[in-house]
Amino acid sequence: MISHPIASIIGILIVALSLSAFLIWVERRLLALWQDRYGPNRVGPFGLLQVLADMIKIFTKEDWIPPFADKPVFVIAPAIIMVTVLMSFAVLPVAPGIIVSDLNIGLLFFLGMSSLGVYSIVLAGWASGNKYSLLGGLRAAAQMISYEVFMGLSLMGVVLLAGTFNLTRIVEAQRGLWYVVPQFLGFVLFLIAGVAEARRLPFDLPEAEAELVAGFHSEYSGMKFGMFFVGEYLGITLISSMIAVLFLGGWNGPWLPPLAWFLIKVFAFLCFFILLRASLPRLRFDQLMSLGWKVMFPLALANLLVTGAIVLAKK
């Protein structure tokens, strides 16, 4: 079952974008559930059309650029996050044959693109000409530096076991045993790094609406803000998909068709991300940095060392 790449591109694009829009509704309903409320349930069946109403609102809002902002950078910053996240979806093996580009270095491509995504935040914070935005951008930069390192390292165990950077072959290598079992530490580390990468609640310091107004997107309005918003949800979807692909065997699973298994796994992690947001408070900035460098980084190195030793010994 090899489908045409253009069909894959269009399909993944449509599904990813509509899923991330749908996620806004899912997040609001789930947060409400865990806070013993109902959430949006009045617009359409179960409030599903709330997203549509929000979209209409955001499209008709004034697209304002503050006079003190650095205009070209200000405009280009929200585009960067969309582009980089959507580019990462290109190497994502959804089901056998449903992949835009089966790169041999798919994993590296994903890591590179997610690192590039931080430019969007930093540039947005810088170009806004606002001290809160700048603080948010600075935090994003420092957070990404602290988390990219062990994010990459935590995945190296998977690469060692599978012997490839190709995501499709990593999924196929998990046919017998999902890597969440032999690489449990790597899984936990990648999950934490993924939360930081997606800038979700325990690590949403660049946004930190309690301290920094809205952080890097304080000055953004209308569709530019919408791009950041959708970019954030796309990021969560991407990280959840990556966890599913790298640790939970991607499309592998009994009885159900591969696509269904993939979607179930992704959705479970999306819910987990929202559960984290519902339950955990935001870390202080120095706590975040010291957690990243002093705990996670040595653990990732140790995980890599042990995995490497075991793989060598098995040979």
Place this chain on the structure above:
Amino acid sequence: MLSVIRTIWNVFLHSFRRRVTIQYPDEKPYLTPRTRGRIILSRDPDGGERCVACHLCSAVCPVDCIALQATEDENGRRYPEFFRINFSRCIFCGLCEDACPTYAIQLTPDFEMSEHNRQNLVYEKQDLLISGPGKYTGYNFWRVSGVQIEGKDKGEAENEAPPTDVYRLTP
């Protein structure tokens, strides 16, 4: 670390809790009979107006939202010529109900008085007056008071002794 996981688990357990939201227009919240809402003017069991236009309610009203004018009918009964409550000012404190000597003015559990036009929140007597006795059934001020009206002379009220003849010296 363990506390973080326990927190996440405890929050997850909230999925199975009852939701506290009352979806108001669809399901109405329970309001106790003493809830202080829209103000009404009641009638006595015989169908006459209870209000005797004593102005105590308008005097006690902390936001001065009650206005009335006293007058007297052909039977000698005092009643308000107009009685006006401005609900855009009213704070539903219930002091008027406490002050009322005849149980005429009462607060009801109805609070759904939204209006698009602010002028519509000024209720006149015909809007306030209801046909029943409200919370206090069976009470009729004119039947128990010593005030003389048409058809009830002094000393003829319930539990009232005949008036003393002030010219007699015997006790």
